[in-house]
Amino acid sequence: MAAVYASMDLGGTNIKAVLAGPDGKVLVSKSVPTEAHEGPDAVLSRMATLMASLQDEAGAKPEALGMGVPGLADVANGVTKFLPNLPTQWRDVPVAETLGGRLGHPVYLLNDVRMATLGELTFGHGKTANTMAFFAVGTGIGGGLVVDGKLRLGPLGAAGELGHLTIVPDGPRCGCGNYGCMEALASATAMTAEGVRLMLIGLAPELHKSTGGNADAVTTKAMSEAAAAGDDAIKEALVRAARYLGIGVANVVTALHPDLIVIGGGAAGIGDLLFDTVRETVRERVKMFPTDAIGIKPSLLGDQAGALGGIALAMKGGLTPP
Numbered sequence: 323m324a325a326v327y328a329s330m331d332l333g334g335t336n337i338k339a340v341l342a343g344p345d346g347k348v349l350v351s352k353s354v355p356t357e358a359h360e361g362p363d364a365v366l367s368r369m370a371t372l373m374a375s376l377q378d379e380a381g382a383k384p385e386a387l388g389m390g391v392p393g394l395a396d397v398a399n400g401v402t403k404f405l406p407n408l409p410t411q412w413r414d415v416p417v418a419e420t421l422g423g424r425l426g427h428p429v430y431l432l433n434d435v436r437m438a439t440l441g442e443l444t445f446g447h448g449k450t451a452n453t454m455a456f457f458a459v460g461t462g463i464g465g466g467l468v469v470d471g472k473l474r475l476g477p478l479g480a481a482g483e484l485g486h487l488t489i490v491p492d493g494p495r496c497g498c499g500n501y502g503c504m505e506a507l508a509s510a511t512a513m514t515a516e517g518v519r520l521m522l523i524g525l526a527p528e529l530h531k532s533t534g535g536n537a538d539a540v541t542t543k544a545m546s547e548a549a550a551a552g553d554d555a556i557k558e559a560l561v562r563a564a565r566y567l568g569i570g571v572a573n574v575v576t577a578l579h580p581d582l583i584v585i586g587g588g589a590a591g592i593g594d595l596l597f598d599t600v601r602e603t604v605r606e607r608v609k610m611f612p613t614d615a616i617g618i619k620p621s622l623l624g625d626q627a628g629a630l631g632g633i634a635l636a637m638k639g640g641l642t643p644p
Contacts, residue, residue, distance in 0.1 A: 328373060328384035329632025331434060332391050334358060334407050337365070339372050341380045342633045346445040350380045351629070358408045362415045370424040386427050388635030389417070390434035390628050397479045398642050400431050406497075430640030434628055436482060438621075439466025440473050440641075441631030442584050446622035451582040455574045456621075457484055459567065460587035462497070463505040467578070475643040485509070487570045508567040510542050510589040516559045517545045525555040546592045557595070564596045568603025575608050575616060586621030 326349065330339040333356060340351040354372050356365060377383055393405035393412070400418020404411055422429040432440070439456040442448045448456075454468040465484025467474045474481045485505035486498050493502025494512075506512060518537045520526040529548035533539035542560075549557035571583055589596065601618050621627050635641065 326380065326382040326384045327633045327636040328376070328387040329629045329636065330369060330373070330387060330389045331437075331628050331632065332356070332365070332369075332389065332405075333434075334392065337369055337372060338629065339369075339376055340629045340633070341376050341382065341384055342630070344633075344637055346630050346633060348626070348629070349382075350376050352376055352379075361410060362402075362412055362417075366417065366421050366424075369421055373425055384427060384636070386636040386639065387421070387425065387429045388437065388632035388637075388640075389421075389429055389431050390437035390632055391417075391431055392434050394478065394480055395431040395433065397431050397475065397640065400429060400640075402431070428636075428639070430635050432631075432635055432641060433464075433479060435464030436466045436473060436475065436479070437631035437635060438464075438586060438623075438627035439468065439482065439631065440634045441623055441627040441629070442586070442621055443468050443471075443473060444634035445630045446627065447582060447584055447617070447619055451580070451617075453578060453580040454582040454584060455484065455571075455578060455580050456482075456584045456586065457567070457571065458587040458627075459508065459585060459589035460510050462511070463509050463567075463570075463587075468580075469578070473641065475641060477643050479643050484570060484574060487573055489566050489569050504566060504570040508563045508570070510587070513542050513545060513560060513563045513589065514540045516563075517548075517556060520553075520555045520559060526553045528553040529556055542589045542592055546595060549595065560592060560595055561599050564592075564599035565603050567596070568600040569607065571600055571618070572604045572607040575604055575613060576610060579611065580616060583616065583618045584621050585618070586624070586627055590620045 336353045338353040341349045394403045402412040402415045418429040435458045456466040458464040463485025466482040486503045490502035494506045496503035496506040517540045528551040
């Protein structure tokens with residue numbers, strides 16, 4: 323039987339896990355609530371139980387596990403350093419040692435968006451790219467950089483925090499503490515907040531109709547549908563956010579001159595309105611060299627990018643920062 327590898331994504335709400343072969347074909351997958359309020363030890367126990375369940379279902383034990391974490395980790399030693407959105411922030415938790423000891427095979431850590439970048443590099447559009455930047459546009463904006471076919475980590479594994487490029491110097495405050503970050507202007511959170519505002523002041527009748535006026539039901543998908551149905555103010559808001567994203571992409575293109583830009587995350591589902599605006603913005607703002615040959619594409623793997631990145635991480639035996 324071919325080797326089997328495991329991938330796990332630690333999220334604030336759910337823990338998602340898959341087993342797959344070296345070709346990236348998923349054999350089994352499952353998710354359970356994180357219950358992060360119970361603390362790291364309880365969550366790690368839940369992870370071990372989840373992985374045991376997957377092994378039983380697949381009838382195979384994985385060679386190794388690649389695990390994505392929502393924050394900063396010491397990837398060389400498998401220790402979480404700062405997971406800002408989880409209780410206790412998981413400071414100095416020896417995840418690889420603890421979980422690996424329970425599972426009986428190696429565990430390798432990586433930031434969750436860098437892991438998605440690795441997935442796109444290994445199994446997605448990045449297979450044919452030498453230099454690539456990955457933007458994950460969701461609740462926040464994460465990123466990853468590939469140079470000369472290798473995922474760049476930097477000394478702390480934090481290289482590629484593209485969402486925290488400053489786009490508007492005196493713009494809105496970001497969760498990181500800076501002002502005017504791309505994340506504060508162009509994330510799905512920023513888009514939907516503007517959508518709610520427009521709906522509440524009566525400028526988005528189609529959005530109001532589709533959501534019943536419920537602010538919690540406003541999503542980027544609902545906004546893009548409302549824009550297509552005639553909500554001009556919503557369309558303007560989405561285009562403005564896409565321009566901010568395009569400015570960030572243009573900055574990366576100027577600095578890196580990549581072969582490929584991949585945009586993933588939930589907001590990528592906005593489709594042509596977002597991608598056409600980003601491409602136009604890049605053409606307008608990058609003047610040092612032609613950009614027509616630079617691909618700007620939606621993720622080939624979609625919401626499986628992170629899961630398959632974990633498989634790639636396990637297959638590689640982890641990554642070590644310089």
